[in-house]
Amino acid sequence: MDKTPELSDLAGKLLIAMPGMGDPRFENSVVFLCAYSDEGAMGLIVNKTVPDIKLDDVLEQLDIVRGTGSEGIGVHFGGPVEGGRGFVLHSGDYEGGGGTLAVDTTFAMTATKDILVDIAKGAGPRQAITALGYAGWGPGQLEDELQQNAWLMADADEAIVFDADNGSKWARALKTLGIDPSVLASDGGRA
Numbered sequence: 001m002d003k004t005p006e007l008s009d010l011a012g013k014l015l016i017a018m019p020g021m022g023d024p025r026f027e028n029s030v031v032f033l034c035a036y037s038d039e040g041a042m043g044l045i046v047n048k049t050v051p052d053i054k055l056d057d058v059l060e061q062l063d064i065v066r067g068t069g070s071e072g073i074g075v076h077f078g079g080p081v082e083g084g085r086g087f088v089l090h091s092g093d094y095e096g097g098g099g100t101l102a103v104d105t106t107f108a109m110t111a112t113k114d115i116l117v118d119i120a121k122g123a124g125p126r127q128a129i130t131a132l133g134y135a136g137w138g139p140g141q142l143e144d145e146l147q148q149n150a151w152l153m154a155d156a157d158e159a160i161v162f163d164a165d166n167g168s169k170w171a172r173a174l175k176t177l178g179i180d181p182s183v184l185a186s187d188g189g190r191a
Contacts (some may be wrong), residue, residue, distance in 0.1 A: 002155065003007065003083055003162050005094055006122060010033050010036035010142075011033055011034065011035055011036045011152070011157065012032075012033065012103045012104040012106070012156055012157070013018075013032075013033050013104055013156060014028075014030055014031065014032055014035060014153065014154045014156050014160070014161075014173050015020045015029075015030070015031040015043065015151040015152070015153060015154050016151060016152040016154060016155075016177075017029040017030075017031075017150060017151060017168065017170070018172055018174045018184065019184050020153060021150050022150075025146075026045075026135075029045050029047060029169045029170070030047045030074060030160070030169045030170050031043040031045050031046070031079070031135050031151075032044050032046050032107070032156055032161055034060050034087075034101060034103055034107075034162065034175060035101065036065035036142075038090050039141060040137050040139050040141065040142070041045045041135065041136070041141075041142045041183040042134055042135070042136050042137075043079065043134065043135045044078040044079065044087055044089050044109070044131045044134055045076060045077055045078055045131070045133075045135060046076060046089065046129060046160075046161050046166075047076075047166045047167075047169035047170055048076060049074035049076050049077060049166060050074070050075050050076065050077050050132055053074070053075045053111065053132070054074060054075065055073040055074070055075055055119075055130055057077060058086065059116060060118050062113060064113070064117055064118065064120050064190075065120060065121070066120050066132070067119075067121050067122050067173070070081055071132070074166075075130050075131065076129050076130065076132070076166075077131070077132065077133060078131030078133040078134030078135065079136065080084070080131055080133060080134045080135070081134050081135065082133055082159050083112070083133040084132065084133075085131055085133065085134070085177065086110065086111065086112070086116075086131070086132055087109055087110075087127075087130070087131045087132075087134060088108070088115045088128050088129070088130050088131075089107065089108075089109050089131065089161070090110065090115070090124070090125035090126075090127060090128035090129075091107070091108070091125045091128070091134055091158065091162070092104070092105050092106050092107055092108050093126050094108065094110070094115065094118070094124060094125030094126075094128075096108075096110040096112060096115050096118075097112075097114070099111060099112030099115075100112075100115065106156070106158060107156060108125075110172045111133055112183070113148055115128075116130075121132040127158060127162040128162070131160070133165070145147055152174070152177060152179070154174075154176050154177050155176065157173075157176060160172050160176070166180065
């Protein structure tokens with residue numbers, strides 16, 4: 001019997017792309033779900049960066065004075081929707097006011113320039129990743145993809161989400177479910 005997760009169960013979860021998904025933008029992706037309701041879902045890919053764009057580049061473009069902690073930090077490819085829009089997924093210790101969505105007590109997302117100013121001056125959240133674009137699903141779309149076995153779902157773990165080693169996040173997320181990535185087939189069946 002298929003069990004469709006309850007609406008309140010999905011925000012703050014990780015979606016782990018299954019092999020053979022069919023969309024190369026999501027191949028081996030790990031998506032942190034920031035918001036989920038009957039109107040759809042929104043998340044950020046946390047294991048892929050935008051080539052040749054660093055946080056310093058974004059700060060410079062926004063005329064934000066760079067501090068000492070932003071050198072060499074990559075900017076994530078958050079997803080294919082609104083690629084020019086920026087988001088910061090961060091630890092729950094930072095309160096950005098009305099521009100911050102508290103996902104749960106551990107994670108929050110802020111989409112205002114203020115957080116970048118605070119990060120640049122060393123007053124930002126304890127942990128954060130910056131992303132351009134997001135992954136979005138319309139009503140019922142994510143549920144359909146889950147039923148088609150396009151994604152696995154796991155609890156979000158700060159050690160995976162915020163780790164700088166993006167190359168290992170997909171396999172590590174699978175291992176939290178007890179799955180060895182080497183045994184996954186690109187074709188799946190349903191019982």
